[in-house]
Amino acid sequence: MGDTINVVVIGNTGEGKSTLINAILNLNISMTGVGEPVTQEIFSYKVPKSQLRLFDTKGFEIESSQDTVNTVEQFINECSQDTDINKKVHCVWLCVSAQSHRWQPIHKKFVSLCSKLDIPCIVTITQSYGEYEQYVEFMQANVPENAFVIPLLAKALGLPDGSKIDAWGVSDLLKRTTKLGNYSKSKIAREKARLARINALNKISYIAKKTIGGTVAALGLLIVINTSMGFRDCGNRPGFWLRLTLSRSQYQAKIKQYKQCTDQNSNIRWIILISLSGSVFVGWYTFLRD
Numbered sequence: 226m227g228d229t230i231n232v233v234v235i236g237n238t239g240e241g242k243s244t245l246i247n248a249i250l251n252l253n254i255s256m257t258g259v260g261e262p263v264t265q266e267i268f269s270y271k272v273p274k275s276q277l278r279l280f281d282t283k284g285f286e287i288e289s290s291q292d293t294v295n296t297v298e299q300f301i302n303e304c305s306q307d308t309d310i311n312k313k314v315h316c317v318w319l320c321v322s323a324q325s326h327r328w329q330p331i332h333k334k335f336v337s338l339c340s341k342l343d344i345p346c347i348v349t350i351t352q353s354y355g356e357y358e359q360y361v362e363f364m365q366a367n368v369p370e371n372a373f374v375i376p377l378l379a380k381a382l383g384l385p386d387g388s389k390i391d392a393w394g395v396s397d398l399l400k401r402t403t404k405l406g407n408y409s410k411s412k413i414a415r416e417k418a419r420l421a422r423i424n425a426l427n428k429i430s431y432i433a434k435k436t437i438g439g440t441v442a443a444l445g446l447l448i449v450i451n452t453s454m455g456f457r458d459c460g461n462r463p464g465f466w467l468r469l470t471l472s473r474s475q476y477q478a479k480i481k482q483y484k485q486c487t488d489q490n491s492n493i494r495w496i497i498l499i500s501l502s503g504s505v506f507v508g509w510y511t512f513l514r515d
């Protein structure tokens with residue numbers, strides 16, 4: 226797919242999704258074999274000489290459109306989970322016609338879905354002619370901050386008196402989409418790099434923990450055993466653990482006893498012994514916990 230910006234075009238039936246895509250592709254997408262079917266409800270079109278790939282969806286009918294809604298919702302959700310950045314959805318065009326004035330719970334649901342998935346959503350006011358400005362203002366007041374409103378007329382409109390209104394606004398939509406799409410992609414890439422860094426650090430600290438924990442444990446144990454063996458001559462059994470439970474006065478008595486017993490025993494030796502056995506505990510705990 227290369228450096229693609231994927232745009233999913235959604236909205237009720239008859240709002241002007243296909244007309245908009247036709248205008249961008251400069252052809253008639255209702256002709257068979259023009260697009261690539263993704264599902265029964267979704268068709269994909271690569272815009273020539275552009276980063277954009279448009280996904281035309283079957284409209285949400287007023288009623289009985291649950292299949293389309295589910296499929297489109299699932300498609301957006303699944304794409305957003307794809308690890309390939311070029312297969313994610315980078316922008317959604319939610320088409321509502323300035324002539325039909327339909328702003329329904331289903332529209333709000335998709336705006337919320339985009340917010341949740343951090344996909345830029347452009348509420349595209351199609352068929353913007355006549356009294357469309359009031360509707361644009363109404364929409365601007367009603368969509369959340371992270372959604373955008375862009376009015377346009379995708380195809381010139383012939384009026385009954387023989388005059389016509391030229392198409393306008395499509396290039397604005399394309400420019401804004403490219404900007405938002407690329408921003409969204411760089412954000413995803415940054416997030417991916419951040420997660421990779423955290424992952425690498427976690428791996429290093431995990432290996433370090435295991436290695437250091439294991440080494441400290443093994444070395445500590447070796448020294449503790451060796452040192453403990455040195456006390457053997459004093460009539461004590463080797464092994465450190467029992468001694469840890471002694472009270473301070475008992476420790477002091479023991480030290481005295483060891484000092485008397487052999488001139489090799491010193492306080493320093495005890496300190497080393499205690500600190501190393503502490504390391505053994507921490508080392509083993511870390512080692513076993515992971």
Ligand SMILES: Nc1nc2c(ncn2[C@@H]2O[C@H](COP(=O)(O)OP(=O)(O)O)[C@@H](O)[C@H]2O)c(=O)[nH]1
Pocket residue numbers: 236237238239240241242243244245284351352377378379380381382383
């Ligand atoms: N002249 C003109 N007609 C439009 C425009 N957008 C939609 N229409 C009209 O609305 C009808 C339905 O549009 P369509 O693109 O098929 O809607 P879709 O169901 O959302 O794909 C078209 O056949 C046109 O008559 C537009 O930008 N210009």
Ligand SMILES: [Mg+2]
Pocket residue numbers: 242243244282283284
């Ligand atoms: Mg259509």
